[in-house]
Amino acid sequence: MSPKATRKKIPRKKVAPRRKTVTDATDKHTIDCIDRTAESLYKRILSKGKPELKAPVRSLSNVHFDPKVGYLKIGDARKVRTLTVNTVKSFAQTLKMMHLSKEMIAADTFATKREAYYVSKNWEEARFHEQTESDTVMDDIEAMFSLDGVSREQLRFFPEEHGGAVAGKLVVMDRDPVSGQPIEIDCTKFGTGAYTIPHSVEHLEFKTKAKFILAIETGGMFQRLQSHGFWDTTNCIIISMGGVPTRATRRFIRRLADAQKIPVYAFVDCDPYGISNIYRTLKVGSGNTAHLNKFFCVPQAHFLGVTPSDIEEYELPTHPLLDVDIKRAKDALKNDPFFQQSKPWRKAIEKLLKMGVRAEQQALAKWGLNYVIEEYLPAKLAATKAFLP
Amino acid sequence: MSPKATRKKIPRKKVAPRRKTVTDATDKHTIDCIDRTAESLYKRILSKGKPELKAPVRSLSNVHFDPKVGYLKIGDARKVRTLTVNTVKSFAQTLKMMHLSKEMIAADTFATKREAYYVSKNWEEARFHEQTESDTVMDDIEAMFSLDGVSREQLRFFPEEHGGAVAGKLVVMDRDPVSGQPIEIDCTKFGTGAYTIPHSVEHLEFKTKAKFILAIETGGMFQRLQSHGFWDTTNCIIISMGGVPTRATRRFIRRLADAQKIPVYAFVDCDPYGISNIYRTLKVGSGNTAHLNKFFCVPQAHFLGVTPSDIEEYELPTHPLLDVDIKRAKDALKNDPFFQQSKPWRKAIEKLLKMGVRAEQQALAKWGLNYVIEEYLPAKLAATKAFLP
Numbered sequence: 063m064s065p066k067a068t069r070k071k072i073p074r075k076k077v078a079p080r081r082k083t084v085t086d087a088t089d090k091h092t093i094d095c096i097d098r099t100a101e102s103l104y105k106r107i108l109s110k111g112k113p114e115l116k117a118p119v120r121s122l123s124n125v126h127f128d129p130k131v132g133y134l135k136i137g138d139a140r141k142v143r144t145l146t147v148n149t150v151k152s153f154a155q156t157l158k159m160m161h162l163s164k165e166m167i168a169a170d171t172f173a174t175k176r177e178a179y180y181v182s183k184n185w186e187e188a189r190f191h192e193q194t195e196s197d198t199v200m201d202d203i204e205a206m207f208s209l210d211g212v213s214r215e216q217l218r219f220f221p222e223e224h225g226g227a228v229a230g231k232l233v234v235m236d237r238d239p240v241s242g243q244p245i246e247i248d249c250t251k252f253g254t255g256a257y258t259i260p261h262s263v264e265h266l267e268f269k270t271k272a273k274f275i276l277a278i279e280t281g282g283m284f285q286r287l288q289s290h291g292f293w294d295t296t297n298c299i300i301i302s303m304g305g306v307p308t309r310a311t312r313r314f315i316r317r318l319a320d321a322q323k324i325p326v327y328a329f330v331d332c333d334p335y336g337i338s339n340i341y342r343t344l345k346v347g348s349g350n351t352a353h354l355n356k357f358f359c360v361p362q363a364h365f366l367g368v369t370p371s372d373i374e375e376y377e378l379p380t381h382p383l384l385d386v387d388i389k390r391a392k393d394a395l396k397n398d399p400f401f402q403q404s405k406p407w408r409k410a411i412e413k414l415l416k417m418g419v420r421a422e423q424q425a426l427a428k429w430g431l432n433y434v435i436e437e438y439l440p441a442k443l444a445a446t447k448a449f450l451p
Numbered sequence: 452m453s454p455k456a457t458r459k460k461i462p463r464k465k466v467a468p469r470r471k472t473v474t475d476a477t478d479k480h481t482i483d484c485i486d487r488t489a490e491s492l493y494k495r496i497l498s499k500g501k502p503e504l505k506a507p508v509r510s511l512s513n514v515h516f517d518p519k520v521g522y523l524k525i526g527d528a529r530k531v532r533t534l535t536v537n538t539v540k541s542f543a544q545t546l547k548m549m550h551l552s553k554e555m556i557a558a559d560t561f562a563t564k565r566e567a568y569y570v571s572k573n574w575e576e577a578r579f580h581e582q583t584e585s586d587t588v589m590d591d592i593e594a595m596f597s598l599d600g601v602s603r604e605q606l607r608f609f610p611e612e613h614g615g616a617v618a619g620k621l622v623v624m625d626r627d628p629v630s631g632q633p634i635e636i637d638c639t640k641f642g643t644g645a646y647t648i649p650h651s652v653e654h655l656e657f658k659t660k661a662k663f664i665l666a667i668e669t670g671g672m673f674q675r676l677q678s679h680g681f682w683d684t685t686n687c688i689i690i691s692m693g694g695v696p697t698r699a700t701r702r703f704i705r706r707l708a709d710a711q712k713i714p715v716y717a718f719v720d721c722d723p724y725g726i727s728n729i730y731r732t733l734k735v736g737s738g739n740t741a742h743l744n745k746f747f748c749v750p751q752a753h754f755l756g757v758t759p760s761d762i763e764e765y766e767l768p769t770h771p772l773l774d775v776d777i778k779r780a781k782d783a784l785k786n787d788p789f790f791q792q793s794k795p796w797r798k799a800i801e802k803l804l805k806m807g808v809r810a811e812q813q814a815l816a817k818w819g820l821n822y823v824i825e826e827y828l829p830a831k832l833a834a835t836k837a838f839l840p
Contacts, residue, residue, distance in 0.1 A: 064826075065765040065818055171678065171820055174671035180816035183768045222671045224616060224691070227647040236642025240680035245642040253625025253634040254649035258616040261674045262643070282563035282611045285650045289560065291629035302613070376454040379572045427569035429454060431560055437453075 088216055088264055089167050095210045096164050096217075100157070114144045115156065117206040118353050125352040127399035132361025133345070134399060136208075136352040143202075154188045155199050163203075166218035172262065174222045175200060208353040215262040215313070225259025225310035227284060227302040230293030232318070233269040236260075249299070254289060256302070263314045268321055272299045274443075275319060277363070279303055279330035279340055283423055283434070290435050296443065306340050312358045315344070319362050326360050327449065329439075332368035333383070333420035334390035337411065338398065341365055346400045365450035366442050370414040373421045376438065379428055380419035391415050406450055477605055477653055478556050484599045485553050485606075489546070502534045504545065506595040507742050514741040516788035521750025522734070523788060525597075525741040532591075543577045544588050552592075555607035561651065563611045564589060597742040604651040604702070614648025614699035616673060616691040619682030621707070622658040625649075638688070643678060645691070652703045657710050661688045663832075664704060666752070668692055668719040668729055672812055672823070679824050685832065692719075695729050701747045704733070708751050715749050716838065718828075721757035722772070722809035723779035726800065727787065730754055735789045754839035755831050759803040762810045765827065768817055769808035780804050795839055 103113040118124065119139035128135040145153045162181060166172055173181060179196040182189050190196040204214040215221075228234075234247040234257065246269075249257050260266075276298055278284045284302035287293065293300050299318070303311055319326050328344060330336035342348075345363040347355030373380060383391075391411050394401045401407045414420070426434045442449075492502040507513065508528035517524040534542045551570060555561055562570060568585040571578050579585040593603040604610075617623075623636040623646065635658075638646050649655075665687055667673045673691035676682065682689050688707070692700055708715050717733060719725035731737075734752040736744030762769060772780075780800050783790045790796045803809070815823040831838075 065767075066763075166820070169821075172675075173816070173820055174813065176811065176813045177671065177816040177820060180768055180811075180814050181820060183817040220671070220674065222669060224645070224670045224674065227613060234642075234644065236644060238680075239643050239678045240683065245640055247641060247644065251634055252636060252646070253623075254628050254651070254654075255623065255625060255636065256613070256647040256649070257641070258645040258647045260643035260645070260677075261670070265643070280611060281613045281650070282566065282609070285609065285613065286561075288649075289628045291627075294629065374455075378454075379569055422565065422569075424563065424565045425569050427562065427566040428572040431555070431562055431566060431570065432558075 086265065091210075092207075092212050092216045093164060093167060095207055095212050096160050099206075100160065103157075112144050112146075113153070114142050115153075115202075115206060116140050116142050116209075117202055118209065120205060120350070120353060122349050125349050125399070127346065127403055129403065131356070133355045133359040134347050134349055134352050135355065151188065152195075152199060155182070155185075155190065155196070156203060158182070158185055158188050159196075159199055159203055163217040163219070172218040172220045174220055176222065178219060205353045208356075211356075213264075213313075213354065213357045215264055215309075220261040221309050223308045223310070224261055225263070225308055225314055226304055227256035227258060227281070228299065228314075229256045229284075229288045230299035231270055231272040231297055232299045235267040235269065237265065250294070252288075254285075256284075256288060259310050259314045261310050263310055263317060266314070266317065268318050270299065270318075270322055270324070271297070272322075272324060273297050274324055275299045275301060275315060275326045276366070277301050277303055277307070277315060277326055277328045277344060279305065279336060279423060283329070286432070287435065290432060292435055292439070296439070303340065303344070306343050309358055312344060312360060315363075316358065316360045319360060325446070326363040327366040327443075327446070328363055329366050329423060330368070331420065331422045332370060332373060332378075332414070333422075334387045334394065334411075334414070336368075337365075337407075337414075338390055338394040338401070342394075342398065342400055349399075364446070366446075367438075368421055368423055368425070369450060370410050370417060373417065373419065376426065376429070378421040378425040380417075380421045380425070383415070383418050383420055387420060388415065404451055410450055475654065480599075481596075481601050481605045482553060482556060484596055484601050485549050488595075489549065492546075502542070504532045504542075504591075504595060505529050505598075506532070506591055507598065509594060509739070509742060511738050514738050514788070516735065516792055518792065520745070522744045522748040523736050523738055523741050524744065540577065541584075541588060544571070544574075544579065544585070545592060547571070547574055547577050548585075548588055548592055552606040552608070561607040561609045563609055565611065567608060594742045597745075600745075602653075602702075602743065602746045604653055604698075609650040610698050612697045612699070613650055614652070614697055614703055615693055616645035616647060616670070617688065617703075618645045618673075618677045619688035620659055620661040620686055621688045624656040624658065626654065639683070641677075643674075645673075645677060648699050648703045650699050652699055652706060655703070655706065657707050659688065659707075659711050659713070660686070661711075661713060662686050663713055664688045664690060664708060664715045665755070666690050666692055666696070666704060666715055666717045666733060668694065668725060668812060672718070675821070676824065679821060681824055681828070685828070692729065692733070695732050698747055701733060701749060704752075705747065705749045708749060714835070715752040716755040716832075716835070717752055718755050718812060719757070720809065720811045721759060721762060721767075721803070722811075723776045723783065723800075723803070725757075726754075726796075726803075727779055727783040727790070731783075731787065731789055738788075753835070755835075756827075757810055757812055757814075758839060759799050759806060762806065762808065765815065765818070767810040767814040769806075769810045769814070772804070772807050772809055776809060777804065793840055799839055 106113045118136045124137040124139040179193040232249040236245045347359035495502045507525045513526040513528040568582040621638040625634045736748035
């Protein structure tokens with residue numbers, strides 16, 4: 063099938079070239095997992111059994127903080143979906159989606175959630191009517207294959223948002239997406255600009271002698287550190303998260319820190335959002351997507367600042383905590399397995415609630431625009447043992 | 452002054468090195484403008500006159516579309532602020548802020564809006580109490596100096612958000628921010644990643660033989676084109692806007708297109724937001740900030756798609772227009788000087804309203820994930836004369 067426009071008048075033009083062979087070990091593993099799942103369904107049908115698919119239960123009751131691995135982990139409870147009259151359509155859609163995944167690996171391409179939804183418009187009876195339906199099927203597939211250690215990105219379903227910006231003592235080893243030729247990207251050579259992390263980072267490798275990774279909340283602070291060569295004087299890699307880090311950013315930091323065995327320090331605002339959304343998501347992942355945390359969290363992260371004590375010691379300008387801040391902080395103390403098991407964090411959050419104020423990382427500018435580079439960060443980095451866990 | 456923490460116990464550590472001299476012609480012009488303004492105030496005071504500052508009137512009544520320059524232009528009406536008892540504080544703050552600007556140029560640094568607010572915390576009586584106050588003063592200064600052709604970025608007040616992602620046939624010439632040594636960034640050498648546009652782009656220069664710039668609404672579509680070497684087969688530069696383009700992205704595209712005399716094609720969703728927010732802002736700027744449009748708009752931009760006719764010709768999956776879409780489209784027809792003067796645009800928007808639907812750029816995935824690369828874009832680029840203005 064093709065649309066009116068190209069049916070009628072437009073000759074097929076250049077086709078974008080692609081890598082010819084799939085040699086990647088990761089891709090092979092993913093295809094194996096898809097094949098194995100399909101085969102077991104097929105055999106079940108031949109033996110007149112009811113085909114079924116198995117995935118982890120994703121409710122919070124099946125999530126706990128595991129201090130040994132350092133992140134929020136999914137439990138052993140499994141949900142089994144059996145093919146019945148009622149589930150026939152979503153069962154078929156799940157298989158079509160797995161098939162699409164296999165096709166995408168073969169063609170070395172990918173789909174965003176939204177694109178996957180549109181692709182189904184050519185699936186006749188199995189077509190999705192709303193993107194929420196295709197998103198649910200994709201979440202199920204992701205949870206199912208997470209049991210085999212395969213992430214959504216490896217299935218070639220990519221997030222819409224790209225990763226953060228990177229600069230500093232790091233060489234990223236990628237490949238030319240068309241020719242497959244190796245490419246080295248030297249993150250010291252970006253002038254005032256930076257390197258943008260791609261949507262999927264599984265294929266990247268790294269060379270670095272940096273001593274640590276500094277993950278920064280705001281683009282403005284990142285630009286300040288980049289413009290004044292902070293990574294050069296302190297021998298590090300700086301990464302702008304731009305608020306809560308995207309999947310690609312978290313996975314990039316995780317793979318880099320794992321491969322090079324270097325610590326990660328988070329530099330965010332001192333408010334419940336910076337602490338329990340940005341930092342918590344970076345370090346231990348989130349409860350809703352616990353089946354993914356093994357890929358996306360960064361257990362080696364520590365909290366450099368801004369801490370509640372910094373507000374006092376550095377006499378920072380503050381704003382009063384809003385109702386939403388107070389609610390978020392209380393919720394972290396009451397319901398979050400990560401903060402619950404950490405005494406230093408419980409004390410820090412209680413202190414913040416008692417102080418009744420919050421402070422942004424930019425507040426250090428009260429003492430001069432580059433005070434953060436000249437005084438605050440060096441003082442902090444001289445005592446990394448004191449960082450919050 | 453310094454805070455408790457560093458007063459008490461922390462010795463001053465490494466100071467970030469900086470370029471030693473200000474040689475930039477742009478910086479010299481900016482300093483001249485600041486000095487001239489200050490001098491005229493000073494002379495006025497010596498001659499016992501009332502000091503005054505002059506800026507363009509920023510209401511919509513002082514804005515029109517100028518077809519000769521191709522953007523929404525500020526008119527000749529001026530607002531004069533005279534120093535009186537009532538204005539003494541904001542007058543002083545304006546001068547302090549101009550002084551900060553001069554200091555930042557000398558130190559080769561910058562401040563975000565938020566940082567500038569915090570810097571004032573050390574200004575004693577002139578201190579701002581809310582960031583909205585400092586933002587207003589900064590907007591006034593920006594408007595005032597726009598008369599001299601000086602932008603906010605040249606005054607070293609940088610936006611918080613960085614620019615979009617770039618890949619393709621382009622070499623960006625920057626300098627190492629610390630040593631000042633020239634650096635060349637080859638945007639064909641990013642693998643699956645990309646180049647992040649810095650917050651300020653005034654100092655960048657370019658080398659390219661690309662035939663056009665393709666400005667793309669979504670990160671997902673950018674990644675598709677990047678992953679399949681689209682810029683290589685079509686000899687172009689691709690830029691991800693990520694929704695309404697930031698100031699840095701618009702200025703980057705504008706400077707690049709001006710310097711290299713190459714056209715800019717916009718590829719966005721076919722909905723009133725894509726048309727009248729993203730595309731209109733890119734091409735002609737906005738009415739609220741008309742004094743800046745001479746820096747930030749891209750009059751050489753044309754609208755590749757998705758057009759209302761594409762929805763029919765490519766039989767795209769659609770969603771119904773929401774109330775907010777209809778309101779936005781009617782508002783464009785009724786109040787927007789750019790759309791009002793353009794018959795092709797009026798017809799296109801009326802057609803969209805009549806069809807009652809919208810379509811996303813990802814909707815092309817109905818015909819295959821890479822249909823957009825293999826068929827849609829080549830067909831469109833074979834007939835650039837047909838693009839909407």
